[in-house]
Amino acid sequence: MLLLSYKDSILTSRGRLEDWRMDTIHWHGIAQERFKRYEKWINTDGQLCGSYAAAVFLAYLQDYEPPFHLPRFVRQMDSADGENLVHYLRLFIQPLGLATIPLQVSWGISRFCRYMDQPYWARLTPIGGWERTVKRIDQGLPLIVGLNKKLGSTYGNHWVVAYAYGEDQNGKRWVKVHDNWGNYRAVVPAKWLMSTVSFKEIGEIKQTNEN
Template identity: 30%
Template sequence: MSKQMENAYPVSWIGLKPARFRKYRTWINAVKPGICGTYVGAVILHDAFNQKYGIDLSKEKLITGLKMIIDDTFVYKGTFPWDVWHGLNWVLKGNQDFKVKMHFVPERKVVALLNRKNPIPVAVGTATLFGSPYKNHWLVVYAYGYNEEGKLFFKAYDNHGRYKAIIPASQTIGCVWIEAV
């Protein structure tokens, strides 16, 4: 990596440690067309249950179940924030310990959620419209940082096999998270 590229990224990060998301590097979305909304929904649901109850939910069951609700419910192609919200909300109905929330502007919301005493991971969408090399995609953001120029970046699990992906916050739109009640 060139020195110029190194300086483009933040030196320090606020939020959760990457080690917590290392286990998800094998949660790779190999389906064509992709089901990245299902994968990020599965990861934040798995993480919420693991943190709250110490339960290790089955990856296969999560992906299979959430795919039917998130990616297969609506007739249009692609996954929007309300699709991820709807799927997680449906799965968690009747569970009084969690509430699923959604917001359309990730920059402020993600920073606020990761600045808490107990930060939580957030499913965040990227957009071709905003210049994302990921195009329209979903990631799980668990840390943020500002580079030397003050530009906001997110560190995230990417369902292509990376758990320390770095993306500019300016390339994102829409976010969904599971709030412990």
């Protein structure tokens, strides 16, 4: 558990990323510095957030969660260059470059893993975003989460990678994410969360190795 008080960035209703002073929050999860490597993995197209979120998610697993790995022709371990990985994932998730629904993201990642000879299957949860986020992060793993415009998301409908969660002194829940808009430590309200995409199998392998 981390007890932090600091400035973070949140997308305001005016559409800008601004510094925002948060109250003291008890954070649980992965250190944000691990995601700085992927800071410049920015979705400039506007429709490819599913592929970019998948790239950050899989790159993190390659860098920090063996036995997951990627071939060197797709991405070298610890590389700050994600262009090639995004390219390959787009072929499986967004071949037409259109916005994605949750099933396309999970199915596309699963097909990509099979193609890369990785025995992992992406698990989709269409609702219960907060509960799944807490469960996966407590396993020490990031996950892809969908932010829903109808739930108040000022990103609109958008895919991000969540890696920490917390509550402020008023009991309000927050999630720290890599937003693929240029901010690897964005903080969003948990009420924006809808669907999630994650790997159950890596958590099981990790627990087995620790026993």
